[in-house]
Amino acid sequence: MAIRTAGIFLLGFAAIGAEPKMAVPRYAAGDELIRPEGYREWIFAGSSIGMGYKDGDPPANAGFHHIYIQPEAYRQYVKTGTFPDKTILVMEKVTAGTNASINKRGRFGAAFEGIEASVKDERFPEKWRYYDFIGQGGPPLKQAKAFPKDRCWNCHFEHAAVDNVFVQFYPVLKEARK
Numbered sequence: 001m002a003i004r005t006a007g008i009f010l011l012g013f014a015a016i017g018a019e020p021k022m023a024v025p026r027y028a029a030g031d032e033l034i035r036p037e038g039y040r041e042w043i044f045a046g047s048s049i050g051m052g053y054k055d056g057d058p059p060a061n062a063g064f065h066h067i068y069i070q071p072e073a074y075r076q077y078v079k080t081g082t083f084p085d086k087t088i089l090v091m092e093k094v095t096a097g098t099n100a101s102i103n104k105r106g107r108f109g110a111a112f113e114g115i116e117a118s119v120k121d122e123r124f125p126e127k128w129r130y131y132d133f134i135g136q137g138g139p140p141l142k143q144a145k146a147f148p149k150d151r152c153w154n155c156h157f158e159h160a161a162v163d164n165v166f167v168q169f170y171p172v173l174k175e176a177r178k
């Protein structure tokens with residue numbers, strides 16, 4: 001019994017000592033970003049459904065967006081109000097389901113569609129780069145090229161509340177600095 005207790009104690013200790021390092025962006029040739037992994041164990045920053053940037057109703061098939069950030073980048077943001085170099089925000093896209101099982105109203109996350117990501121990398125003059133890993137009609141992409149600035153960066157730069165990140169729509173980040 002004493003031996004077993006000691007064993008458990010040591011295991012616990014080893015687990016504390018082995019705090020994982022921040023997941024950093026990994027690149028393939030030509031600075032293509034390799035699809036981030038493990039983000040479901042990161043901090044969940046917020047979600048949205050059917051957001052649009054022009055007047056009018058959302059499309060009937062609007063899905064959910066779930067936003068995740070590395071725990072270490074989150075903690076830096078809480079402390080300093082800025083996102084550190086190598087911050088990754090993953091936006092997971094999930095279709096919206098209704099009228100299934102016992103559900104009669106409202107919408108729930110149904111099928112996983114894939115991910116997009118924004119990455120802060122101070123190696124690049126524009127710092128933030130934007131990627132889409134949803135293979136249109138095919139399997140998800142293992143790596144992706146950054147979009148040109150006018151496709152993604154401009155809108156994030158002009159309208160996002162903090163350093164290209166839409167903190168105004170992520171309650172976890174918004175609350176963190178109050």
Ligand code: HEC
Nearest residue numbers: 048053065089091116117118130131147151152155165166
């Ligand atoms: C017209 C404005 C606009 C454009 C253009 C735009 N976004 Fe966004 N993006 C948003 C808004 C608003 C959000 C906040 C939440 C959401 O959409 O669910 C967001 C959130 C994100 C996020 C989550 C993290 C963050 O940075 O806040 C990612 C990742 C993202 N967009 C990727 C892209 C990619 C990739 C493109 C280009 C193909 C793009 N965006 C173009 C407005 C824009």
